[in-house]
Amino acid sequence: MPAVRADKLYKIFGRRPTRAVELLADGRHRDEITSLNVTAAVIDVSFEVEPGEIFVVMGLSGSGKSTLIRMLNGLLPHTSGSVEIEGTDITKLGKSELRKLRSEKVSMVFQHFALFPHRSVLDNAAYGLEVRGVARDERDAKAREALAMVGLDGWEHKVPGQLSGGMQQRVGLARALAADTDIILMDEAFSALDPLIRRDMQTQLLELQASLGKTIIFITHDLNEAMRLGHRICVLRDGRVAQIGTAEEILNDPANDYVANFVEDVDRTRVLTASSVMEAPIPVVDPGQGPRAALRTMRDNQTPSAFVVRRDRTLVGAVNENAIGEAVRDNVKALDGLVDSLERVTPDTPVAEMFAQAAESSYPLAVVDDEERLVGVIPRGTLLAALATPNGDDNETGEEPSRGEVGESGTTDDTAGTAEQPHEDAAQSQPDPGGDAQATEGSRQ
Amino acid sequence: MSPVSYAVPVPRIPVGESFDSAINWLRINFEVVFDFIGMVIQICVDNLFSLLAETSATQFTLAAAGVVGVGLLARKRYAPTLIAVAIWAGFYVAELSAGLAASVIASLPAPLFVWAMNLFGSSYVYPPLVLALLLFAALVALSFIVTRDRGQQIIAAASAASLLAVLALHFIVGVQLSLIVGALLAVLAYFIAGWGVALFSVLGFLLIISMESWSNAMSSLALILVATLVAVAVSVPIGVLAAQSRKVSTVIKPVLDFMQTLPAFVYLLPAIAFFSIGTVPGVIATVIFSMPPGVRLTELGIRQVDKELVEAGEAFGAPDFQILRRIQIPLALATIMAGINQIIMLSLSMVVIAGMVGAGGLGNDVYTGIAQGDVPVGFEGGIAVVILAIFLDRLTGAVTRFSPAARAQRASA
Structure with a gap:
């Protein structure tokens, strides 16, 4: 059962909403029905949000996203359609049932924080529980816990006015967390914060979501934010859904020109992660094998280096052709002492954060999971290829590399060369010693 | 033919008359309501006036008890405070209706009260005053027993001291009530609005007293x-x-x-x-x-x-x-x-x-x-x-x- 489900949802402000819904359902644009003197804020919006998902609704101002989010918890009545929260159709609920649902299942974080200036930080955080009628001791304990989660322990007895904007929004987040609802609605929650704080908050939100598994519906007008946070993104345009999909789907396969225009300026390096650009780690050798066997493996694969991986896939390091060659000549029996360490990244690391590491090592980057198991590798050429826009002039070269599928090294290089907007970091990483480039290319099949 | 007159006949609307008759109608039909409202207002004004201008020892005591009680309530000691007040109110109502408190008090070993009453020139125990004194004493005691709060203890001690001082000054020494009430209002001003307003109040009230307008x-x-x-x-x-x-x-x-x-x-x-x-x-x-x-x-x-x-x-x-x-x-x-x-x-x-x-x-x-x-x-x-x-x-x-x-x-x- 989806946590939240919206089905053919409409919100029309004005006197003749029914007629407007009929016209809009026929596919008319909202500007065509201005004669009815109505404002269509949300038109035919349907989506499902799975439990534990971060679902981002993205659109410019006036696209109806704030109206939409307020219909999801019944703050605004709907005109037509239905909203289901954990299977209950909230459009059919009475006023007090709706209040109960809000206090128990759906909490909200606001753009301008909406903290109560006359209450202490602790009382603000405990508000949801207070409304629910939880006893003082218990709600204070839970509020303290929530404040600690957002890193605000020790600030309980301040008032919101004494806190910076970022801290105030942490209180707003703590208030939603303390209410202990499964679903949290966030209405442009980070838009009023300055960029650095906003990044911190995004990171924190991702961490909290990973540990608590809340279902989060996040509204934003900032595409980079949407791409960073959202498991799936719903792009709204003039009240209608333009596209719903993962960040990569939207980036690589925009449904129409509007979305394409929208994503044009996105910093792809922040959206694409290691897991989406990495390649299969080939070749691998076991640490128990001798230099001779390792050299054969490299020859067979025609690569200048190989990854040393234990049976359980945990990564030890890498060996290169020159060192192994010498060892074979000197008749060394074991690989010990020949293995170089590798730069490691996790599958979630954005491409943007990998350039510096890629520049430091002559080996490809190793992508390892939480248990240090090797899941993939990223040669430098692949990293650059990821920067290419998929629907640039040259479609053939555009699509493949960013998918992380192993392509011909020649093709990849081409793409990297013709990348329309090389990222600054990428430009810096290019002037490297020539030998490295050879190693990189070589590690591709 | 008489000259044509351009005066437009404007009918007179009886605004005033209808207002008057409406008032009369209301007065006749709702006399009881108005009498009741009037009575309540009259009683309120009279009592307030007597509190301000003809303060009795009971009223002083109750005012002091009020200060201590509010302090206790502000420190969230609801239960004991309200119980004390409720007991007092119960006795007070019983006293008013049946003289119950008087008989209860009379049955107690009373020489202490009698001695106190003699100070105020009364030859008998005046039950409301005794009740008020007991309430005050109870609240002061509560301040010292149920709170460890320094502030509340200071408030209680200060009210007790000022109550004694006021009673002594007025009922024994014979200082005019106007001076005492004026001083108390100035103290109130000091705590709420600071010393500037308090100073103004002292000077202003002295001026009013000297103009014999108190x-x-x-x-x-x-x-x-x-x-x-x-x-x-x-x-x-x-x-x-x-x-x-x-x-x-x-x-x-x-x-x-x-x-x-x-x-x-x-x-x-x-x-x-x-x-x-x-x-x-x-x-x-x-x-x-x-x-x-x-x-x-x-x-x-x-x-x-x-x-x-x-x-x-x-x-x-x-x-x-x-x-x-x-x-x-x-x-x-x-x-x-x-x-x-x-x-x-x-x-x-x-x-x-x-x-x-x-x-x-x-x-x-x-x-x-x-x-x-x-x-x-x-x-x-x-x-x-x-x-x-x-x-x-x-x-x-x-x-x-x-x-x-x-x-x-x-x-x-």
């Missing part, structure tokens, strides 16, 4: 306080309603304009018709005249509360009344207090008009001054009104400081 001033103060209480009790709820609903707001607005602009003398007419001459029509006229800013500022204050905050309350599932009580009213309190302040100021300006219908007090002085050309009496009355006005204004202005919103604002500044 009793009249207290009479006016009693009238103003009762009128303010009624006006606040009526206007704040109306203001809240008007803030919640656009319809109420549009209906209320012209009514308020009407009330504010209709010359005060005009609504003295029905007031006299309903309540005859005296304090009551004065209070009623004052209430009507002073209410509008209370309504307007309450509405404004609540409407000014950030919409997102109200929405936050709704988003967490708070019922409307709870949003009103815990979010809107606390945040609008500064504006509402400004409205109450305006109510008091307007009430003061009605004092003279109330004096004309026989409400007595300073208004009577001024009215006599005008009617008889007695400049000194009129001017002294006017000065006393000004002193009262400044005192009340500064006091109500300072009360806002204690609202949670203001406290939070100071903390964040």
Whole structure:
């Protein structure tokens, strides 16, 4: 059962909403029905949000996203359609049932924080529980816990006015967390914060979501934010859904020109992660094998280096052709002492954060999971290829590399060369010693 | 043929007459209601006046008990405090109705009380005073037993000391009541509004006493306080309603304009018709005249509360009344207090008009001054009104400081 489900949802402000819904359902644009003197804020919006998902609704101002989010918890009545929260159709609920649902299942974080200036930080955080009628001791304990989660322990007895904007929004987040609802609605929650704080908050939100598994519906007008946070993104345009999909789907396969225009300026390096650009780690050798066997493996694969991986896939390091060659000549029996360490990244690391590491090592980057198991590798050429826009002039070269599928090294290089907007970091990483480039290319099949 | 006349015949609409007959109809049919309202107001004003101008030892004791009790309540010791007050109230009512307390007290070994009463020139035990003293003693004891709070203990000790001092000064030494009450009001001003206002109060009250207007001033103060209480009790709820609903707001607005602009003398007419001459029509006229800013500022204050905050309350599932009580009213309190302040100021300006219908007090002085050309009496009355006005204004202005919103604002500044 989806946590939240919206089905053919409409919100029309004005006197003749029914007629407007009929016209809009026929596919008319909202500007065509201005004669009815109505404002269509949300038109035919349907989506499902799975439990534990971060679902981002993205659109410019006036696209109806704030109206939409307020219909999801019944703050605004709907005109037509239905909203289901954990299977209950909230459009059919009475006023007090709706209040109960809000206090128990759906909490909200606001753009301008909406903290109560006359209450202490602790009382603000405990508000949801207070409304629910939880006893003082218990709600204070839970509020303290929530404040600690957002890193605000020790600030309980301040008032919101004494806190910076970022801290105030942490209180707003703590208030939603303390209410202990499964679903949290966030209405442009980070838009009023300055960029650095906003990044911190995004990171924190991702961490909290990973540990608590809340279902989060996040509204934003900032595409980079949407791409960073959202498991799936719903792009709204003039009240209608333009596209719903993962960040990569939207980036690589925009449904129409509007979305394409929208994503044009996105910093792809922040959206694409290691897991989406990495390649299969080939070749691998076991640490128990001798230099001779390792050299054969490299020859067979025609690569200048190989990854040393234990049976359980945990990564030890890498060996290169020159060192192994010498060892074979000197008749060394074991690989010990020949293995170089590798730069490691996790599958979630954005491409943007990998350039510096890629520049430091002559080996490809190793992508390892939480248990240090090797899941993939990223040669430098692949990293650059990821920067290419998929629907640039040259479609053939555009699509493949960013998918992380192993392509011909020649093709990849081409793409990297013709990348329309090389990222600054990428430009810096290019002037490297020539030998490295050879190693990189070589590690591709 | 007579010359053509261009005069358009305009029929006379009997506005005044219908008003008059409406009043008569109301008076005849709702006499009981008006009598009841009048009686309540009269009792309130009389009691307040006696408290301010003819304070008895019992009243002093109860006032001291009030200070200690409020301190206890502010420190959240609800149960013991309320139990003590309830026991006192029970005895007091029983005493009033059946003389029960007197018999209970009489059955106790009484020489102690009798000795105390002798000090005040009474030859018998006056039960309400004993009850009040017992209540006070209980509250002081509670302050030392149930709280470890230094502040509360200091309050209790200080009230006990000042009660003893006041009783001794007035009932034994024989200092005038006016000086003592004036000093107590100045102390109140010191705690609420600071030493500047306290100093002003001391000087101002001394001036009033020296002009021999103290009793009249207290009479006016009693009238103003009762009128303010009624006006606040009526206007704040109306203001809240008007803030919640656009319809109420549009209906209320012209009514308020009407009330504010209709010359005060005009609504003295029905007031006299309903309540005859005296304090009551004065209070009623004052209430009507002073209410509008209370309504307007309450509405404004609540409407000014950030919409997102109200929405936050709704988003967490708070019922409307709870949003009103815990979010809107606390945040609008500064504006509402400004409205109450305006109510008091307007009430003061009605004092003279109330004096004309026989409400007595300073208004009577001024009215006599005008009617008889007695400049000194009129001017002294006017000065006393000004002193009262400044005192009340500064006091109500300072009360806002204690609202949670203001406290939070100071903390964040």
